[in-house]
Amino acid sequence: MEKKLFTELEISKEVKKAVNDLGFEEATAIQTLTIPLIMSGKDVIGHSQTGTGKTAAFGIPAVELVDVKDKKNVQVLIVCPTRELAVQACEEIRKFAKYKEGVNTVPVYGGQPIDRQIKSLKYGGNIVVGTPGRLMDLMRRKILKLGNVKMIVLDEADEMLNMGFKEDVETILTEIPENRQTILFSATMSKEIMRITKQFLTDPELVQIAHQQLSVPTIEQYYFEVPRGRKVDALCNALDVYDPGKAIVFCNTKKQVEELQSELQARGYMAGGLHGDMRQTSRDQMLRSFKAGKNDILIATDVAARGIDVEDVDIVFNFDLPQDEEYYIHRIGRTARAGKSGKAYTFVAGRNQLRAINQLSKYVGKKILLQAIPSNADIHEVRQSALTKEISGILEKGTDNNKYMKIIEELTKEDYTSLDVALALIKVHLKDIENNNRLSDDLHISYENAERDNRDSGRRRSDRDPSRSDRGKMASFKIDIGRNDGAAANIILSAVTRATGLPGTMVGRIEINDEYSYFDLPEAEASLVMDKMKNLKVRNVVTNSEMVSSKNSKDSNRGRRPSSSKPSRAKSTGPRKRR
Amino acid sequence: MEIIYRTAGIDESYKMAELYNEFLYDLKDSSKDIYFDFENISVSDRVKLLEDRFNADKGMIVVAEVNGEIVGFISMTIMSCFMIVSSVKNIGYIEAGYVKPLYRKLGITKKLEAMVVEFLKEKGIRYLELFTLLNNEPANESWKKLGYSPFRLQWRKDLNE
Incomplete structure (x- = not known):
C-alpha cells in the first residue's frame, strides 16, 4: 500500500517536529491509514499485529485531540492489557507530545502503590493510559472521573479478553459518555470482539493491514537476546566472528543511524550511514563505496535502503526491531539476492520485543531461531585461526623474510629461544581482543537459552x-x-x-x-x-x-557447548581487520 | 477503598427503589427474554412495593456503601414456602440482588448474603431461596459458590408458538 511520510500527514507542526526528533520519516501502513481516520472523528477498528507501529497510530491523534487548556479532566483514556504495554504506550505518547505544552500523560497500572498514581491523577492528566483492573479501582475511588472523555482506545483488545478483562472493559466503556470516539485495536477478530464493536462502536471504519506474504526461503533467520544498552557490543562481536564481506545494519531512526555510524567508526569498522536526511549526492557516494567494498558495513533506515540493489550482502542485522512486519521482509530481503544464501540477525531486548519476534516468526512462516551472541572466546578463536593461516602463508612463500632476521637475532642473544620469541609475537598480535573485553560473561545466559530454545523438545536443560x-x-x-x-x-x-x-x-x-x-x-x-x-x-x-x-557436580557436568555458538566458518577469510 | 455494609432504613426507600429498578433494567437487558420485558416502571410504585422490607418481621434490605454511594444491595422478604401445606412454613426469599458493574468481583454479594443469613438464623428460619435464569452463568456460578444448589425446575410453555 501507499505509505505516507509524516510530513505529508495532516498533523500539527508540534507533533511533526517531535516525530522528526524521534527520527521517524515514513508512517507505517497502519499509521498512514488510521491517523487521518481518527483525526476526522471516526470510530476505528484496527486489525493489526503488534510491531506495526500502532501506538503512534492512536497516540498521535490522541495528542492532537487534547484540549491543552483543560488540564484537569481526563480527555483520552487508553486501556492496555498489561503494565508493560501501558508504560510503553505512555512513554511513546509523551514523546509525541514533547512540543505540545499542556498535554499530560499519566500511566496507571497494578503493582505500583495506588497512592502515587492518585497523586499524579489529582495533579492533572488529560491522557490516561492504564490497565483495566487499576482503572476500575481508581474509578471506584472516584479519583478517575470519565465524564469528559472524548476518546477511548482499547489496545490489544483480544488480549484483554483472553486475560479475563471482558467485564471490566465493558464496565469502563459504559462509564464513558456515549458521544465519545472509540478506537479498538485487535490482532484477531473473534466473535467476542465483534460483539463488543457492535455494542460499543458507532459506524466504525475497519482498518486492516493485509499480510504481504513473501517467501524468504534462502535466508537463515536468527535473533540475539541482548541486554539493554549492549547492542553495539553484541553487533561488534557478531561482525568480528561472522566476518561478513558486506553487511547492512538496519535502524529505525536517522538518529540511531548516525549514532551507530560514529560508534562503529570509533571502534575501527568501515561503516557508512544512509538515511533520508542526507543529500542525494552523499547518498549515491555512500552507496557506491558500499558496492565497491570500500565500506563493508552499511547502516541504514528503512526508507533510505529502499530500492538499493546490492547483490552480495551476506548478513542483514536488524539493530532495531522493525516497526512494521513488512519492513522485516524488506530488510532481510536485502540479503540472499540472485540465488545466493544469506543470514539475518535481529537484536531483541526485553519481553515485548520477544513477543514481537514470535509474531514475526508467524508472519514469515518460518521459525526465527535464538542464536547465542558470539563471545570473546569465539573472536579469539577466529583470530587465532586466521593468524595461523597468515603465518603459514608467509612461511610458504619464504621470500624476503631475511630483513626481519635481525630482530630475531637480537632477541635470541638474550637467552630466548626462537619458540619464546614466536609465542611473544603471537601474544602481541592477539592481545587487543583480550584487553578489549567488550562482552563479559553476563551474556552467557544467551547461550543457554539458545540451546534450550533450539532443541527439539525444549523441555530439558542438560x-x-x-x-x-x-x-x-x-x-x-x-x-x-x-x-x-x-x-x-x-x-x-x-x-x-x-x-x-x-x-x-x-x-x-x-x-x-x-x-x-x-x-x-x-x-x-x-x-x-x-x-x-x-x-x-x-x-x-x-x-x-x-x-x-x-x-556430585561431576555427574552434572556432561559439558558440551551449544553448536550454535560456534562461529560460522562457511566463508572464513580471516578476521576483520580493524582499519 | 472502604466498603460499608449495613441495613437500609425506611428513609432510604426512594434511593432503594431507584436501585431496585436499575436491577430490573439489568435483568431485562441481560435476560434477552420477553418474559422479563417491561415498558416503564415507576420509582414511587416500587417504593410502595418495598414498604414491607423495612419491617424486620417481614424482610430486610442490606446495602454496600462506598463514599456515601450505595453500590449494591440484597432485598429479602420472608414468605411462606411455595408448597403451602409443607411443614417448612416460612422461608427467606432473595427477590433481588444487585451490584453495580464497577463494583463487581469485590465479594460484595458474599458479605451482604452473610448478613441476610445471620438475620434469618436468628429468626429460626431454615431456608433461603432465590431464582436465577438458567442461562445466567455468572450469577449461577456465584450463588453456587455461596452454597446454593437448585432444587426445583420452573417450566413454561409459550402458547403463542
Whole structure:
C-alpha cells in the first residue's frame, strides 16, 4: 500500500517536529491509514499485529485531540492489557507530545502503590493510559472521573479478553459518555470482539493491514537476546566472528543511524550511514563505496535502503526491531539476492520485543531461531585461526623474510629461544581482543537459552556448563507446578532466578513432568530456595519447592557447548581487520 | 477503598427503589427474554412495593456503601414456602440482588448474603431461596459458590408458538 511520510500527514507542526526528533520519516501502513481516520472523528477498528507501529497510530491523534487548556479532566483514556504495554504506550505518547505544552500523560497500572498514581491523577492528566483492573479501582475511588472523555482506545483488545478483562472493559466503556470516539485495536477478530464493536462502536471504519506474504526461503533467520544498552557490543562481536564481506545494519531512526555510524567508526569498522536526511549526492557516494567494498558495513533506515540493489550482502542485522512486519521482509530481503544464501540477525531486548519476534516468526512462516551472541572466546578463536593461516602463508612463500632476521637475532642473544620469541609475537598480535573485553560473561545466559530454545523438545536443560564444576555439589529441587499448569523450562528458569536472585547460569537441569517439575541448583543454595520460593506464585499457581536429592557436580557436568555458538566458518577469510 | 455494609432504613426507600429498578433494567437487558420485558416502571410504585422490607418481621434490605454511594444491595422478604401445606412454613426469599458493574468481583454479594443469613438464623428460619435464569452463568456460578444448589425446575410453555 501507499505509505505516507509524516510530513505529508495532516498533523500539527508540534507533533511533526517531535516525530522528526524521534527520527521517524515514513508512517507505517497502519499509521498512514488510521491517523487521518481518527483525526476526522471516526470510530476505528484496527486489525493489526503488534510491531506495526500502532501506538503512534492512536497516540498521535490522541495528542492532537487534547484540549491543552483543560488540564484537569481526563480527555483520552487508553486501556492496555498489561503494565508493560501501558508504560510503553505512555512513554511513546509523551514523546509525541514533547512540543505540545499542556498535554499530560499519566500511566496507571497494578503493582505500583495506588497512592502515587492518585497523586499524579489529582495533579492533572488529560491522557490516561492504564490497565483495566487499576482503572476500575481508581474509578471506584472516584479519583478517575470519565465524564469528559472524548476518546477511548482499547489496545490489544483480544488480549484483554483472553486475560479475563471482558467485564471490566465493558464496565469502563459504559462509564464513558456515549458521544465519545472509540478506537479498538485487535490482532484477531473473534466473535467476542465483534460483539463488543457492535455494542460499543458507532459506524466504525475497519482498518486492516493485509499480510504481504513473501517467501524468504534462502535466508537463515536468527535473533540475539541482548541486554539493554549492549547492542553495539553484541553487533561488534557478531561482525568480528561472522566476518561478513558486506553487511547492512538496519535502524529505525536517522538518529540511531548516525549514532551507530560514529560508534562503529570509533571502534575501527568501515561503516557508512544512509538515511533520508542526507543529500542525494552523499547518498549515491555512500552507496557506491558500499558496492565497491570500500565500506563493508552499511547502516541504514528503512526508507533510505529502499530500492538499493546490492547483490552480495551476506548478513542483514536488524539493530532495531522493525516497526512494521513488512519492513522485516524488506530488510532481510536485502540479503540472499540472485540465488545466493544469506543470514539475518535481529537484536531483541526485553519481553515485548520477544513477543514481537514470535509474531514475526508467524508472519514469515518460518521459525526465527535464538542464536547465542558470539563471545570473546569465539573472536579469539577466529583470530587465532586466521593468524595461523597468515603465518603459514608467509612461511610458504619464504621470500624476503631475511630483513626481519635481525630482530630475531637480537632477541635470541638474550637467552630466548626462537619458540619464546614466536609465542611473544603471537601474544602481541592477539592481545587487543583480550584487553578489549567488550562482552563479559553476563551474556552467557544467551547461550543457554539458545540451546534450550533450539532443541527439539525444549523441555530439558542438560548440565553442560564446564564452569559449573567449581560450584560444588548440585542438588535437585522439586517444585509443585507441572506441564498441566502450563509450566515450561523457561517459566521455571525465570521463576527460580526471579525469586532467588541467582543468575540463570547457576540453574542446571530442568525437568518438567505433568504435576511437578525439577530443577538443579548448587546444594549451597538450598536454604535460599526454601526461603525465597515459599508460596511463590508461578503462572497463577502458588508453588512450593523442596530439595529432593543432592549429587556430585561431576555427574552434572556432561559439558558440551551449544553448536550454535560456534562461529560460522562457511566463508572464513580471516578476521576483520580493524582499519 | 472502604466498603460499608449495613441495613437500609425506611428513609432510604426512594434511593432503594431507584436501585431496585436499575436491577430490573439489568435483568431485562441481560435476560434477552420477553418474559422479563417491561415498558416503564415507576420509582414511587416500587417504593410502595418495598414498604414491607423495612419491617424486620417481614424482610430486610442490606446495602454496600462506598463514599456515601450505595453500590449494591440484597432485598429479602420472608414468605411462606411455595408448597403451602409443607411443614417448612416460612422461608427467606432473595427477590433481588444487585451490584453495580464497577463494583463487581469485590465479594460484595458474599458479605451482604452473610448478613441476610445471620438475620434469618436468628429468626429460626431454615431456608433461603432465590431464582436465577438458567442461562445466567455468572450469577449461577456465584450463588453456587455461596452454597446454593437448585432444587426445583420452573417450566413454561409459550402458547403463542
